[in-house]
Amino acid sequence: MWGRRYDLDWLRVFAFGVLIFYHVGMFYVTWDWIVKSRYxxxxxEPVMGLTNPWRLALLFFISGAAVRFAxxxxxxxxFLPERFTxxxxxxxxxxxxxxxxxAYAELRYLGEIEPGFFAFYRDYLGYGDFSIVAPPWYHLWYVAYILVYTLIAVACLPLLRPAATAFGGSFxxxxxxxxxxxxxxxxxLPFAAYAVTLDPYFPTTLALWGDWANIAQTLTFFLIGFAAAKSEDxxxxxxxxxxxSIFLSLVLGGLLLTALLNQFAVGSDLQLLNAVLLLREFYAWSIIVMLLGLGRRFANCASPTLTHLNSAIFPYYILHQTIIVLVGYWFTVNEASxxxxxxxxxGATVIGCILGYEVLRRVPALRPLFGLPKRRRRAEA
Incomplete structure (x- = not known):
C-alpha cells in the first residue's frame, strides 16, 4: 500500500538545499554568525527570514515520517543499530x-588564538579554555536532535503506534x-502556544539540554510527521x-515580509511583535502543507537525479558549512571585491560538496563517516 514516497525525498533534498544556501547568506547578513564578510x-535578511519558520520544521516533519516508514x-x-550508526x-x-x-576559523576571527592549526587541535580535543563550547557540533545539531528523537520514538513505540493510529484516524x-x-x-495551535509560553523564556541554544522551546517545536514536527506518515485522510x-494552502501561504508570507521590512517599528510595539510571532507559526504550518501538496502533485516520481541527490544530500549537508566558513575566513584576511x-x-560551496561526495562515496572507509551505507558487493547489488 505504501511504496517509496518520492515526493518526501524531493522535499528533503529541497529543504537541505535551502539550508545550504541559507548558510552562505549568513556570511553576509548583519546577524551574528561564525565569521562575517567585510561586506x-x-x-x-527578509528573504532569509521567510525561510526561517519552515525550512528546519519541514526537515523534522520528513524525518519523523521516514522513521515511521522505516x-x-x-x-x-x-532498524535501531542501523539508524543509530x-x-x-x-x-x-x-x-x-x-x-x-x-572552530579554528571562528576563534582566529575573534582573535582568541594564535596561528597554528595543530596546536589548536590539541587544545580542542583537550577542551581548551575558549569562548565557544569545544568540541562544538555547529550545523550538525540537527543530526544530534534527530538521533535523540529517534531513540525517543523507539523507546515510546508501544505508546506512539496507537497514538499515531488515533491521530491518523479520528482526529x-x-x-x-x-x-x-x-x-x-x-x-x-501547539506551535502558537509554544511561541507564547516557551519562546520568551528559553532562547534557542542548539545545545539540546535546556533548549526547551526549540525542542518543543522540532519534536512536535517530528511526531506529527511520524503520526501522519501513513494516514490516508x-x-x-x-x-x-x-x-x-497556497493562498494562505502567500497572504501570511506577505504580512510576514512586511513585518521583516519594518522590523524596528514592529519591535517597538509589544502587541504588534507578539502578533507577528504568532503569525510566523501559522505561516510555517501553511507553507509546509503547501509544499507537501505541491510535492504530491508534481514530484511524486522517481528519477536518476533524485536517486543521486537522495544519496548525496546528507554528505553535502555535513560538508557544506565547513567549506563556507573556511572560504569565508580566507576572504576576511584577503580583501577582494x-x-x-x-x-x-x-561556487566553492557547490563544487566542494559535489567533489567531496564523489570522492568519499568511492572510499569504503569514508562512507559510514558521512552517513552512507556500506557498499554491497556487485553480485549482491
Missing amino acids: SAPFL IDKTTLGI RLLVPLAFGMAVICVPQ VAWLARGRAWRLLFVPA FWNAVDRTLPA VAIEATTMV
Whole structure:
C-alpha cells in the first residue's frame, strides 16, 4: 500500500538545499554568525527570514515520517543499530574532524588564538579554555536532535503506534471533513502556544539540554510527521487543501515580509511583535502543507537525479558549512571585491560538496563517516 514516497525525498533534498544556501547568506547578513564578510547584504535578511519558520520544521516533519516508514518496514533489532550508526558515527566524526576547521576559523576571527592549526587541535580535543563550547557540533545539531528523537520514538513505540493510529484516524478524519481552515489552523495551535509560553523564556541554544522551546517545536514536527506518515485522510486532506494552502501561504508570507521590512517599528510595539510571532507559526504550518501538496502533485516520481541527490544530500549537508566558513575566513584576511567574493563563496560551496561526495562515496572507509551505507558487493547489488 505504501511504496517509496518520492515526493518526501524531493522535499528533503529541497529543504537541505535551502539550508545550504541559507548558510552562505549568513556570511553576509548583519546577524551574528561564525565569521562575517567585510561586506554586508541586509537586503537578504527578509528573504532569509521567510525561510526561517519552515525550512528546519519541514526537515523534522520528513524525518519523523521516514522513521515511521522505516520502523514499520523492518524489526527494531535491525532498524535501531542501523539508524543509530548512520547518525551517531557522522555526528562523532563531524565533531572530531569536520567541525574543527570551523572552530579554528571562528576563534582566529575573534582573535582568541594564535596561528597554528595543530596546536589548536590539541587544545580542542583537550577542551581548551575558549569562548565557544569545544568540541562544538555547529550545523550538525540537527543530526544530534534527530538521533535523540529517534531513540525517543523507539523507546515510546508501544505508546506512539496507537497514538499515531488515533491521530491518523479520528482526529485527522475530523480535520479532513472540515473546510480547509481545520487542516491549516488547528495543527498550528501547539506551535502558537509554544511561541507564547516557551519562546520568551528559553532562547534557542542548539545545545539540546535546556533548549526547551526549540525542542518543543522540532519534536512536535517530528511526531506529527511520524503520526501522519501513513494516514490516508491526512494526505487526501493535503491534496484537497492545496489551493487554500497556497493562498494562505502567500497572504501570511506577505504580512510576514512586511513585518521583516519594518522590523524596528514592529519591535517597538509589544502587541504588534507578539502578533507577528504568532503569525510566523501559522505561516510555517501553511507553507509546509503547501509544499507537501505541491510535492504530491508534481514530484511524486522517481528519477536518476533524485536517486543521486537522495544519496548525496546528507554528505553535502555535513560538508557544506565547513567549506563556507573556511572560504569565508580566507576572504576576511584577503580583501577582494564583493562580486569575486560572493561568486567564489557560492561556487566553492557547490563544487566542494559535489567533489567531496564523489570522492568519499568511492572510499569504503569514508562512507559510514558521512552517513552512507556500506557498499554491497556487485553480485549482491
